[in-house]
Amino acid sequence: MVDQSEDRSTVLAHDDVPLPVPALRWEEPPEGPVLVLIDQTRLPAEEVELVCTDVPALVEAIRSLAVRGAPLLGLAGAYGVALAAARGYDVTDAAEQLAHARPTAANLAHGVRRAERAFRAAVDGGAEYEEAAAVTLAEARALHREDAEASERMAGHGLALLGELLPGGGYRVLTHCNTGTLVSGGGGTAFGVVRAVHRAGELRRLWVDETRPLLQGARLTAYEAAREGMAYTLLTDSAAGSLFAAGEVDAVLVGADRIAADGSVANKVGTYPLAVLARYHHVPFVVVAPLTTVDLTTADGGSIELEQRPGHEVTEFAAPSAPGAGAEAGSGIPVAPLGAQAYNPAFDVTPAELITAVVTERGVISPVTGDALAELCAAAPPPSGEPLPGDGR
Numbered sequence: 001m002v003d004q005s006e007d008r009s010t011v012l013a014h015d016d017v018p019l020p021v022p023a024l025r026w027e028e029p030p031e032g033p034v035l036v037l038i039d040q041t042r043l044p045a046e047e048v049e050l051v052c053t054d055v056p057a058l059v060e061a062i063r064s065l066a067v068r069g070a071p072l073l074g075l076a077g078a079y080g081v082a083l084a085a086a087r088g089y090d091v092t093d094a095a096e097q098l099a100h101a102r103p104t105a106a107n108l109a110h111g112v113r114r115a116e117r118a119f120r121a122a123v124d125g126g127a128e129y130e131e132a133a134a135v136t137l138a139e140a141r142a143l144h145r146e147d148a149e150a151s152e153r154m155a156g157h158g159l160a161l162l163g164e165l166l167p168g169g170g171y172r173v174l175t176h177c178n179t180g181t182l183v184s185g186g187g188g189t190a191f192g193v194v195r196a197v198h199r200a201g202e203l204r205r206l207w208v209d210e211t212r213p214l215l216q217g218a219r220l221t222a223y224e225a226a227r228e229g230m231a232y233t234l235l236t237d238s239a240a241g242s243l244f245a246a247g248e249v250d251a252v253l254v255g256a257d258r259i260a261a262d263g264s265v266a267n268k269v270g271t272y273p274l275a276v277l278a279r280y281h282h283v284p285f286v287v288v289a290p291l292t293t294v295d296l297t298t299a300d301g302g303s304i305e306l307e308q309r310p311g312h313e314v315t316e317f318a319a320p321s322a323p324g325a326g327a328e329a330g331s332g333i334p335v336a337p338l339g340a341q342a343y344n345p346a347f348d349v350t351p352a353e354l355i356t357a358v359v360t361e362r363g364v365i366s367p368v369t370g371d372a373l374a375e376l377c378a379a380a381p382p383p384s385g386e387p388l389p390g391d392g393r
């Protein structure tokens, strides 16, 4: 399969409209179905669409973070399988490539396996190939709708929770990474709650961690906050401590990439230090995530595979919005001596005991324990909790 991704080089004309600009959509031009993504590596300087016509192109978009964030990775995975089916590629091979494109977000393998199971069930049930492809696409669309609904429910639960934790309103919320419309079929996870707080007139300030090294906070959350008309302030990740010490943070809201059975949460690197700071300063630390992020097959935080990214993301500054910026060592501006070693985990793990509450579409867990998580999932266990044949984890 040849990488046929195409930079449509369209600067989207959405500057004057609030998000949601769909971060991902399915299109069926005469040449065949495609998955259209907003290239998140080029935001905020340019809103450029990336058109994926095959699975290797989508895998590359996932690895390069053109498409990113746990819930959106789930959708990309499911639509990727649908794309493989619709274009007549080997679905099993496509599912393997997609499921392992990045290791930490539970949603990716969940979305892939859900679509793959739908395809298999259709084929095993005697469906013609085209019909099975249509079933697979319908499954991806169903996941998309469910994710949008989950966003809405989490926003409602999160808003109510903040009202209980912090009576009086007028919150100063600190967030990390990017968790809004750009990562979801709907309004997002933690940022979805922030938006609900803002729309309720209760957001005094959004503190946005820049989120080193790839600046998802500075480039993406600030972009979403600006479009929502929020009062927001950007800070370097290392400035968070002094902000807590000054009493300027009322609550921390973050998303999650994988929640283990013991309630430990893997999220963007830098989340764990915020949880430690929040505990020391008696500030609520709240995780917002759909049940597709819960992985009951991973026993504890120590068993979560944490993606390690290339050192050049730390030793070089990528020029924002240059096509493929930062993708290759040597393509950015060096900020360290040549040959410097860099430690660059993409995620860290926050233990359950540091988390005030986990907000899901099905309700809020607080205190966060493995038992409470299992109970929440028990009514209808999240599909991500099922063993995933061939998932290799």
Ligand SMILES: CSC[C@@H](O)[C@@H](O)C(=O)COP(=O)(O)O
Pocket (backbone or CB within 6 Å): 065, 068, 069, 070, 071, 105, 176, 177, 178, 179, 180, 183, 189, 190, 216, 254, 255, 256, 257, 267, 268, 269, 346
């Ligand atoms: C989008 S909700 C939670 C997480 O996916 C988010 O906080 C995050 O860590 C994303 O990491 P990224 O490496 O940008 O995909």
